[in-house]
Amino acid sequence: MLDFVAKFTSKKIEFVKIGNRYFLANKELESYRLEQKEKWFGLFLGEDINDEFKPSFGLLDWLSENSTEKVFVKDIGETDFLYGKTLRARHIDHVNGETKIGFIKLIQNINDENLGYGKIVGDFTKTEQVIKPRMDRGLMLKREKKKFKKKEADVLLDF
Amino acid sequence: MNIFKERYASMGGDIKFIQLHRAIRVNTLKITPEKLKERLEKKHVTLEKIPFTKNGYYVKSKFNLVSSPEYLLGLFYIQDPAAQLPVEVLNPKSLTLDCCAAPGGKTTQIAEYVPVIALDSNKERVTALEFNLERIGIRNCIVYLMDLRDVKKKFDYILLDAPCSGNYTLEENWFNKNSLKRIQDRSRLQKELISHALSILNPNGVLVYSTCSLEPEEDEEVIQFALDNFKVKLEKIDCIGDNGLTKFEFTKYHDSMKYCRRLWPHKTNTIGFFIARLRKC
Numbered sequence A: 001m002l003d004f005v006a007k008f009t010s011k012k013i014e015f016v017k018i019g020n021r022y023f024l025a026n027k028e029l030e031s032y033r034l035e036q037k038e039k040w041f042g043l044f045l046g047e048d049i050n051d052e053f054k055p056s057f058g059l060l061d062w063l064s065e066n067s068t069e070k071v072f073v074k075d076i077g078e079t080d081f082l083y084g085k086t087l088r089a090r091h092i093d094h095v096n097g098e099t100k101i102g103f104i105k106l107i108q109n110i111n112d113e114n115l116g117y118g119k120i121v122g123d124f125t126k127t128e129q130v131i132k133p134r135m136d137r138g139l140m141l142k143r144e145k146k147k148f149k150k151k152e153a154d155v156l157l158d159f
Numbered sequence B: 001m002n003i004f005k006e007r008y009a010s011m012g013g014d015i016k017f018i019q020l021h022r023a024i025r026v027n028t029l030k031i032t033p034e035k036l037k038e039r040l041e042k043k044h045v046t047l048e049k050i051p052f053t054k055n056g057y058y059v060k061s062k063f064n065l066v067s068s069p070e071y072l073l074g075l076f077y078i079q080d081p082a083a084q085l086p087v088e089v090l091n092p093k094s095l096t097l098d099c100c101a102a103p104g105g106k107t108t109q110i111a112e113y114v115p116v117i118a119l120d121s122n123k124e125r126v127t128a129l130e131f132n133l134e135r136i137g138i139r140n141c142i143v144y145l146m147d148l149r150d151v152k153k154k155f156d157y158i159l160l161d162a163p164c165s166g167n168y169t170l171e172e173n174w175f176n177k178n179s180l181k182r183i184q185d186r187s188r189l190q191k192e193l194i195s196h197a198l199s200i201l202n203p204n205g206v207l208v209y210s211t212c213s214l215e216p217e218e219d220e221e222v223i224q225f226a227l228d229n230f231k232v233k234l235e236k237i238d239c240i241g242d243n244g245l246t247k248f249e250f251t252k253y254h255d256s257m258k259y260c261r262r263l264w265p266h267k268t269n270t271i272g273f274f275i276a277r278l279r280k281c
Helices: A002-006 A057-066 A075-082 A139-147 A150-156 B002-010 B033-042 B082-090 B105-110 B123-136 B180-199 B220-229 B255-259
Strands: A015-018 A021-024 A044-049 A052-055 A070-073 A092-096 A104-108 A114-120 A129-136 B023-026 B046-049 B056-060 B076-078 B096-098 B116-120 B141-145 B155-161 B201-211 B232-235 B261-263 B273-280
Touching: A002 A052, A002 A057, A021 A057, A044 A057, A044 B123, A052 A057, A057 A104, A057 A114, A057 B123, A070 A075, A075 A114, A075 A129, A104 A129, A139 B123, B033 B046, B033 B056, B076 B105, B082 B105, B082 B155, B082 B201, B082 B261, B082 B273, B096 B105, B105 B116, B105 B123, B105 B155, B116 B123, B123 B141, B155 B180, B180 B201, B180 B220, B201 B220, B220 B232, B220 B255, B220 B273, B232 B255
Parallel strands: A070 A104, B096 B116, B096 B155, B116 B141, B155 B201
Antiparallel strands: A015 A021, A021 A044, A044 A052, A070 A092, A104 A114, A114 A129, B023 B056, B023 B076, B046 B056, B201 B273, B232 B273, B261 B273
């Protein structure tokens, strides 16, 4: 996890690990723990799956507050990115931080809200395709559909 | 259906199939209601303030809101207006226990104000809760996959939104799927849950009990059981709905049962709902 965070910021992140999952350290919450083993603790940062770290959207939000490595997209770019499409030069509003090919960037909408992250694949001033998505918030819908098949849909019903 | 129709008529209620308005609750951790309204209205979504909730809006949209960036960013939670009320009635000021938390509508609402311990004993439902905590961006909640009856720690604020038989506005053919026996079984479980919840409530602490059931066995009878067996009193609730029943069939309930709120779908244009606020003496 620390390697992933280091791609965006030099700020130190403190965490607690529960099984293969990482959570942001939180002293206030610590004092509220029950005797039993918790399943979730405050801000979920991500998890190790098959020795690979998968960040959470909570971590990307945290990074948004602590990193300047951001690409800001226009409304049309926001929609396309959330559908998993590659970002093109016309989608981009402006870029903060590094612009070299191969770098990882946080993808933000014009309100500076995090939509996910992606990799720079082209020159922002010259090429058409500039950011290849790595993870976008549209994934939330996909994982719900995958996890809860139609017959189990009542699991998600909330009253 | 006839059994229920007669029962409801004797309680001053009725069965009327209504078209419920779709509603959302604004996630004020991320955005103000005014700004969300402005953003969604640019996308031709109509928002109308729900007069009896704090941050609830009726919504009309030509597209599925679940696929909107605003939903994916966790700026709002899709939630019936009635289901937004228990947390408002609880009005927590410090750490709160949410006993049957998944999938997390009320948990994420509590977490807007105070830290929350959320429990659920169903693994699949806890996964749904986790998805919602992540989407809404909650940072002050601890989740346990466990039964309320195993908790020993004491709390000043407890929300017991108890598992119930539901009601006819939530489920197709609800009347064919339910029987008085099933309702009695639920009632037994609810009494066990409220017993434990009250045993871990600190003196002067507040417990809000709610269900989406219209059946007195799951509502007033459970509260009467609490009044009979614990040092608690009912507190008056200032919100939409009819008074709780003080009498049903041949059973008389405590006079203070009128302080509870009973939401009949045809009167409130919400799902059926029941809310009680108990304070430990």
